[in-house]
Amino acid sequence: MQHFTAHLHDEAGTAALGVSLARALSPGLVIYLHGDLGAGKTALTRAMLHAAGHVGHVRSPTYTLAEPYQIVLAGVPTEVVHFDLYRMISDDEFIEAGFREYFNAHTICIVEWPEKAQALLPRPDINIVLEVAGDGRDVELQALSQQGLQCLARLNFAPNL
Numbered sequence: 344m345q346h347f348t349a350h351l352h353d354e355a356g357t358a359a360l361g362v363s364l365a366r367a368l369s370p371g372l373v374i375y376l377h378g379d380l381g382a383g384k385t386a387l388t389r390a391m392l393h394a395a396g397h398v399g400h401v402r403s404p405t406y407t408l409a410e411p412y413q414i415v416l417a418g419v420p421t422e423v424v425h426f427d428l429y430r431m432i433s434d435d436e437f438i439e440a441g442f443r444e445y446f447n448a449h450t451i452c453i454v455e456w457p458e459k460a461q462a463l464l465p466r467p468d469i470n471i472v473l474e475v476a477g478d479g480r481d482v483e484l485q486a487l488s489q490q491g492l493q494c495l496a497r498l499n500f501a502p503n504l
């Protein structure tokens with residue numbers, strides 16, 4: 344499956360997608376999250392991290408730009424890094440913070456506002472686009488690599504219609 348769309352009626356719908364995504368993750372995935380302020384990028388990431396076993400808060404890394412989490416994926420300890428690059432000012436900030444090292448074969452990177460670091464980021468395996476639609480959200484997931492395709496193929500998500 345290369346492409347998947349759904350309507351998420353409410354925050355519970357976003358959370359349900361997060362649970363499905365958590366089950367479909369694999370090490371090294373790079374996921375870009377697109378959408379306006381308040382579209383639900385952090386809400387989706389939070390649900391995914393909690394479903395993946397993270398206990399505790401998931402806040403947007405507004406000023407630190409990145410927050411690492413440890414989860415266990417099929418018995419293997421795996422790092423997930425949640426980026427929010429909205430407030431990134433310069434490419435140097437990203438480079439000097441050592442963020443490039445997070446993009447490796449083992450770490451899962453989830454990036455809000457990838458547009459802010461376009462020249463620095465590797466291409467994503469999956470693009471997720473969230474958009475306000477009525478009282479809910481429309482979501483589109485696009486696979487852009489073999490690994491992304493495999494992830495979406497594992498995605499078992501049936502939103503309440």
Ligand SMILES: Nc1ncnc2c1ncn2[C@@H]1O[C@H](COP(=O)(O)OP(=O)(O)OP(=O)(O)O)[C@@H](O)[C@H]1O
Nearest residue numbers: 351352353354357380381382383384385386479480
């Ligand atoms: N499917 C949905 N329907 C309606 N409201 C939703 C849905 N999913 C999430 N929300 C709400 O939308 C808001 C999303 O906020 P969130 O912080 O996740 O946005 P964001 O895309 O990360 O924004 P920012 O770019 O500022 O980081 C929350 O108030 C959440 O409750």
Ligand SMILES: [Mg+2]
Nearest residue numbers: 384385403455
């Ligand atoms: Mg956010």
